[in-house]
Amino acid sequence: MYGRRASQLLRELACSETGQLTAFNSDAFDQVIKECNEHNLQLQSLIRKIEDENLDIQTTRNEDHFGAVIHHLSLIRNKRCLMAYMYNRAETIQSLRWKVGPVLPQEIQEKLNYSEEECFKNHSAAIQSYMSELDLDLTVDMVPPKDPYIRVRVLDDIGEVCLGDHSISLTKHSLHFLRRTDAEPFISQGMMEEFLE
Amino acid sequence: MPGYYDIDDIIMEEEPISVVFQVGAHGVGLLDPGSETNNVENGAKVDLPFWLAHELYLRQAVSISVPACFSQKTRKEIQADAACVDLRIRCPYFYELGCKIVPLVSDKSIGSFLHYAFTGRYKEILSKSHSASVVTVPKFSTRLTKEESQLFEAARSSMLAFKKWRLGGSRLEKASILGRKRKTTIPACPSTP
Amino acid sequence: MASGSGSGSERWSEDLETEVAMAMGTTDVELLKRAWRNEKAAPEILQFEAALVLRAREQIQLLEETVEEFTENGVDDLVVSLYQMDLDRSLFLLRSYLRIRLQKIEKYMIHISKTNLWNRLSEQEQRFAKSRCTDIMEKHLEQSVLSRLPYGYQSILKQSISSEEDDMVPEPQLDTFVFCKTKHAVGAFQLDDTGDEIVDLVADDLYVLRYKSIRGLVESGRIDLV
Numbered sequence: 001m002y003g004r005r006a007s008q009l010l011r012e013l014a015c016s017e018t019g020q021l022t023a024f025n026s027d028a029f030d031q032v033i034k035e036c037n038e039h040n041l042q043l044q045s046l047i048r049k050i051e052d053e054n055l056d057i058q059t060t061r062n063e064d065h066f067g068a069v070i071h072h073l074s075l076i077r078n079k080r081c082l083m084a085y086m087y088n089r090a091e092t093i094q095s096l097r098w099k100v101g102p103v104l105p106q107e108i109q110e111k112l113n114y115s116e117e118e119c120f121k122n123h124s125a126a127i128q129s130y131m132s133e134l135d136l137d138l139t140v141d142m143v144p145p146k147d148p149y150i151r152v153r154v155l156d157d158i159g160e161v162c163l164g165d166h167s168i169s170l171t172k173h174s175l176h177f178l179r180r181t182d183a184e185p186f187i188s189q190g191m192m193e194e195f196l197e
Numbered sequence: 198m199p200g201y202y203d204i205d206d207i208i209m210e211e212e213p214i215s216v217v218f219q220v221g222a223h224g225v226g227l228l229d230p231g232s233e234t235n236n237v238e239n240g241a242k243v244d245l246p247f248w249l250a251h252e253l254y255l256r257q258a259v260s261i262s263v264p265a266c267f268s269q270k271t272r273k274e275i276q277a278d279a280a281c282v283d284l285r286i287r288c289p290y291f292y293e294l295g296c297k298i299v300p301l302v303s304d305k306s307i308g309s310f311l312h313y314a315f316t317g318r319y320k321e322i323l324s325k326s327h328s329a330s331v332v333t334v335p336k337f338s339t340r341l342t343k344e345e346s347q348l349f350e351a352a353r354s355s356m357l358a359f360k361k362w363r364l365g366g367s368r369l370e371k372a373s374i375l376g377r378k379r380k381t382t383i384p385a386c387p388s389t390p
Numbered sequence: 391m392a393s394g395s396g397s398g399s400e401r402w403s404e405d406l407e408t409e410v411a412m413a414m415g416t417t418d419v420e421l422l423k424r425a426w427r428n429e430k431a432a433p434e435i436l437q438f439e440a441a442l443v444l445r446a447r448e449q450i451q452l453l454e455e456t457v458e459e460f461t462e463n464g465v466d467d468l469v470v471s472l473y474q475m476d477l478d479r480s481l482f483l484l485r486s487y488l489r490i491r492l493q494k495i496e497k498y499m500i501h502i503s504k505t506n507l508w509n510r511l512s513e514q515e516q517r518f519a520k521s522r523c524t525d526i527m528e529k530h531l532e533q534s535v536l537s538r539l540p541y542g543y544q545s546i547l548k549q550s551i552s553s554e555e556d557d558m559v560p561e562p563q564l565d566t567f568v569f570c571k572t573k574h575a576v577g578a579f580q581l582d583d584t585g586d587e588i589v590d591l592v593a594d595d596l597y598v599l600r601y602k603s604i605r606g607l608v609e610s611g612r613i614d615l616v
């Protein structure tokens with residue numbers, strides 16, 4: 001059936017949980033692109049046939065016309081599926097800037113195609129320049145604050161880090177009392193966790 | 198009106214609709230598995246995805262019959278006990294498809310039927326979502342349509358958030374995309390026929 | 391623009407706003423919280439609260455200086471942390487407010503740039519929307535999909551060359567339902583164009599209405615979204 005493969009591409013998106021990414025399915029994607037071009041070839045040949053019979057292309061409603069309409073509609077449908085696939089993935093990818101920071105971990109980067117990687121970098125830079133124009137970091141304070149300081153446990157060897165005006169050594173398993181906004185990026189990247197007694 | 202990029206809307210429009218061609222069409226034999234030529238004949242009865250059936254209907258090229266999920270049989274079942282009917286197996290996009298099909302068919306009672314079905318099932322969904330266990334997915338959730346599942350999940354997660362808020366606890370969390378731990382959610386994927 | 395009450399989208403002048411705020415005992419933080427709530431609940435982007443954001447930032451800076459001074463002078467830790475909490479709360483509101491707006495801009499950038507919603511953005515937001523966000527997304531879709539499609543189907547605005555209008559541009563859903571709270575009595579208010587549905591909006595009450603019908607009231611500040 002026309003458009004079947006394209007819709008399966010989208011089912012793939014719908015099946016993954018919100019905010020999660022699957023690997024870019026370039027095989028299926030390229031095949032749908034190919035289908036689009038095939039629809040166009042058929043569409044053009046039907047139009048030529050109508051013209052060859054010296055019929056008016058605007059008003060003719062014969063079998064060739066309806067065949068052409070179906071190929072046209074199928075092409076539009078495939079386009080919508082392809083665009084939605086890219087667009088919704090791009091939205092998820094851009095939202096990662098807020099969740100994991102400007103550098104994506106390897107395991108996520110492997111799921112992106114070239115254009116998506118580029119899109120993430122450019123978008124990330126756009127947010128960066130907006131924030132520097134404002135002179136305000138918007139990537140912290142993602143949840144309403146309660147205490148200005150929190151107790152955290154370090155989960156990874158992070159090493160020497162400069163926080164505010166002093167530097168601090170963050171070794172694995174150590175406990176610290178940090179400013180919430182300092183700790184937030186480490187927590188969202190999974191390098192620390194909030195320590196609750 | 199759902200947007201151009203709306204995934205659910207796109208998948209919903211893939212639902213098969215039974216149509217009868219009022220014209221012939223050349224070069225599209227793929228549509229009719231019974232056809233021996235590359236053409237679809239006038240009068241051929243075929244199943245088309247909604248997106249194609251709809252557009253061809255607007256061009257008066259096909260006539261549309263009411264999908265089985267809105268049949269008298271389903272209506273009787275809904276009237277007997279709305280909450281017990283497995284709507285997902287009938288059509289995971291029951292309400293959305295219903296709304297789009299109404300303008301295309303002569304049977305206008307579908308509208309009130311949808312309303313009746315939704316209100317009848319809504320109470321059940323809401324009360325179950327508040328009492329449902331956190332870890333396991335309740336059995337009845339496999340009977341819900343896509344929209345109902347989203348409603349159920351929304352109610353359940355706000356109840357969870359409320360409980361968490363009341364107990365206190367960590368609010369800063371690792372980005373979910375990095376985690377291996379998976380939450381239990383209703384399988385969001387409609388079964389492909 | 392549809393405006394049910396006839397008051398249009400007139401903006402309060404800053405003086406008046408401050409005056410009213412003083413009279414009602416509302417602080418800038420309260421006003422910021424209101425702007426934040428409205429922005430959070432409204433499906434479309436609202437007017438950027440330029441003057442308010444400016445004042446809030448000045449106050450935040452003042453607070454930061456105070457906290458720093460207190461720490462240096464060895465003021466009681468409890469007092470410092472109370473000031474710090476106050477500061478953190480204002481900062482959160484401000485950040486979240488700006489973030490929500492960015493997210494709306496990202497989602498509806500083409501629609502915003504074609505309509506008079508464009509004037510609701512701050513200068514920085516306009517730069518973010520145009521030369522960055524829109525261009526990035528367009529380029530991405532262009533090189534991965536559009537340039538590989540046949541002639542006549544390559545537009546990012548129209549599904550095909552035969553579409554009469556831009557049928558691909560995402561727009562905010564204005565007929566979605568929102569929770570809202572009246573401050574003063576608005577009186578009998580017409581919800582639709584035909585005048586069939588009229589609701590009496592009394593002071594300090596909660597309602598669930600279509601955003602579209604109370605849009606004008608939100609813009610003129612006569613009703614708050616929650």
